[in-house]
Amino acid sequence: MSSPELDEILDHYRNPRNYGEIENPDIHMRDSNPLCGDIIEIFIKVKDGVISDVKFKGRGCAISQASASKLTEKLIGMKIEDAKNLSRQDILDMLGIELSPVRLKCALLSLKVLKTGLYTYLGQKLERDEAEG
Amino acid sequence: MFDPVILRKDFPIFEREINGKRLIYLDNAATTQKPKQVIDAIKNYYEKYNANVHRGVYRLSIESTELYENARKIVAEFIGAKDWREVIFTRNTTESINLVAYAYGLHNLKQGDKIVLTEMEHHSNIVPWQNIASLKKAKIYYIPVTDNGYLETDLIDKYLKDASIFAFTHASNVLGTINPVNELVKTAKEYGVITLIDGAQAIPHLPVNVSSIDADFYAFSGHKMLGPLGIGVLYANRMLLEEMGPFLCGGEMIREVSLENSSWNEVPWKFEAGTPSVADAVGLSEAIKYLTRIGIDNIKRHELKLIEYSLQSLIKIPRLKVIGPMEPNDRTGLLSFILADIHPHDLAEFLDNKYGIAVRAGHHCAMPIHTKYGLAATIRASFYIYNTIEEIDILGNALREALRVFKAE
Ligand SMILES: Cc1ncc(COP(=O)(O)O)c(C=O)c1O
Numbered sequence: 222m223s224s225p226e227l228d229e230i231l232d233h234y235r236n237p238r239n240y241g242e243i244e245n246p247d248i249h250m251r252d253s254n255p256l257c258g259d260i261i262e263i264f265i266k267v268k269d270g271v272i273s274d275v276k277f278k279g280r281g282c283a284i285s286q287a288s289a290s291k292l293t294e295k296l297i298g299m300k301i302e303d304a305k306n307l308s309r310q311d312i313l314d315m316l317g318i319e320l321s322p323v324r325l326k327c328a329l330l331s332l333k334v335l336k337t338g339l340y341t342y343l344g345q346k347l348e349r350d351e352a353e354g
Numbered sequence: 355m356f357d358p359v360i361l362r363k364d365f366p367i368f369e370r371e372i373n374g375k376r377l378i379y380l381d382n383a384a385t386t387q388k389p390k391q392v393i394d395a396i397k398n399y400y401e402k403y404n405a406n407v408h409r410g411v412y413r414l415s416i417e418s419t420e421l422y423e424n425a426r427k428i429v430a431e432f433i434g435a436k437d438w439r440e441v442i443f444t445r446n447t448t449e450s451i452n453l454v455a456y457a458y459g460l461h462n463l464k465q466g467d468k469i470v471l472t473e474m475e476h477h478s479n480i481v482p483w484q485n486i487a488s489l490k491k492a493k494i495y496y497i498p499v500t501d502n503g504y505l506e507t508d509l510i511d512k513y514l515k516d517a518s519i520f521a522f523t524h525a526s527n528v529l530g531t532i533n534p535v536n537e538l539v540k541t542a543k544e545y546g547v548i549t550l551i552d553g554a555q556a557i558p559h560l561p562v563n564v565s566s567i568d569a570d571f572y573a574f575s576g577h578k579m580l581g582p583l584g585i586g587v588l589y590a591n592r593m594l595l596e597e598m599g600p601f602l603c604g605g606e607m608i609r610e611v612s613l614e615n616s617s618w619n620e621v622p623w624k625f626e627a628g629t630p631s632v633a634d635a636v637g638l639s640e641a642i643k644y645l646t647r648i649g650i651d652n653i654k655r656h657e658l659k660l661i662e663y664s665l666q667s668l669i670k671i672p673r674l675k676v677i678g679p680m681e682p683n684d685r686t687g688l689l690s691f692i693l694a695d696i697h698p699h700d701l702a703e704f705l706d707n708k709y710g711i712a713v714r715a716g717h718h719c720a721m722p723i724h725t726k727y728g729l730a731a732t733i734r735a736s737f738y739i740y741n742t743i744e745e746i747d748i749l750g751n752a753l754r755e756a757l758r759v760f761k762a763e
Binding site: 227228231234235256257258280281282283284321324327 | 695696697698699700703715716717730731759760761
């Protein structure tokens, strides 16, 4: 069961990157997953169509928190348009471990929060399927 | 005393393997497994007796009605009700509590009335009352729980003296705490407060006599006591039932219907609208026969042995923290805990994948008590008649292994 991918997830769980809040963020979104009680809240600053800063807060299982932590690392410097197109597969590749169907929700919560935030920011409507990649 | 290893042979599900391992089922507080006697009784009902009840004049319907009403008598005797009319079949504890909240609460509570609950309630004994309280502008108060998992019994008088309804759990599904129901009901009666006991975690595990407890209402679920899913019970004081209006309305619960109005059927059928789940009532009566055969006292003794052993052995695991009373005699056979900083869901998945151990992870439908202890979630291992000391040892080893795998030593 031990693997470098799992070790990395545990590291992000215990030492989350970009943890905290941003004052006056351009994008601020929060959601939860009733199964594990996971909560993710994302704060984003946007400059010229590019994500200039990201922070997140949350609590929950290792998978949900590591997923958010790793996602924030990926996002800084990314164009909004590219962030909008991130897919479920991108998140699964980023985590690199096998996930059972129930745990997919944990892994994808951060993506859902990100996309809901981005679409709200852009004033666009988000379909439910789209939110989960 | 029974031998759990021999009893297991009655439960077909234990022939199953989970991820190549023998199933170790430790989620009995959620629902118990079913012995073949119960499964066969349900099958036999559908194969030989299936017909709607209370209406037919033909043989099958008469027999089906007899089986259904006989199941009610078996339940009544098992819980010590004086009269079978005091036993109402519902779907589960949740429906039983809703029945009381709506059929009694909605019609009797007034603005400003006081509903008293406790901090250790399951959501099913909180949310219906919140709904009624908001409809009637009544107020809800929660009796606090101490740090070691007991109800603050010193405060009972203060809470009950001007209350209208007191609804509380007999045994907590998170802490395992067995509440002093006799005392609580006695105090409530002194103040003229109507009492409802949530017995979902008590009836399967302890000898319970509803007549000597003397609460107005007592609710429980069949599926947590070897019975099928989809059948529950509300025991209620007959006088109150006679006075109360119906809960759900439709067929079965009426005497006469005209286009203008209807008159109600007699108790208990007044509260059983629509076609009931006869097969499940029969299944429950079979489960009761099974439990009676092995003896509820023996079940309590067996669980006490398991919880004593768990409290001694699991507690030695580094960074394992248990919630609830440390005195095994004050609790039922379940143990909620956290292990280091491993999130309960990650831990539960590990236990299932690597060891075939089924435990609950989360707030177990009791968020307020978790919030009180500053926890978002716990792991809960809950035992029943077929669990063994050996399984607790396997759980212990698995938890030690988890500390290594999750790098939490
Ligand atoms: C204390 C308690 N009350 C109520 C319930 C609800 O039971 P059910 O889901 O069968 O209605 C449960 C079980 O989940 C419980 O443990």
